[in-house]
Amino acid sequence: MARSTRKRLPRCPICGAVTVREHHPFCSSRCADLDLANWFGEVYRVPAAEQDDSAAPSEEDS
Ligand SMILES: [Zn+2]
Secondary structure, eight states: OOSOOOOOOOBOTTTOOBOOGGGTTSSSHHHHHHHHHHHHHHHHHHHHTTOOSSSSOOOOOO
């Protein structure tokens, strides 16, 4: 008796398609590229928002 014939195939985190061994864990090189682009996009986003003049000493008593 077979427990279940359902095969749990890994899915692409980008588009949700079944992944391919060659491009695991993505379904294609395109999705892998997209994921990388997203990652870099966030990385570049963070330091850009840290540009503030809150550390500049504008109060001088002399
Ligand atoms: Zn995909």
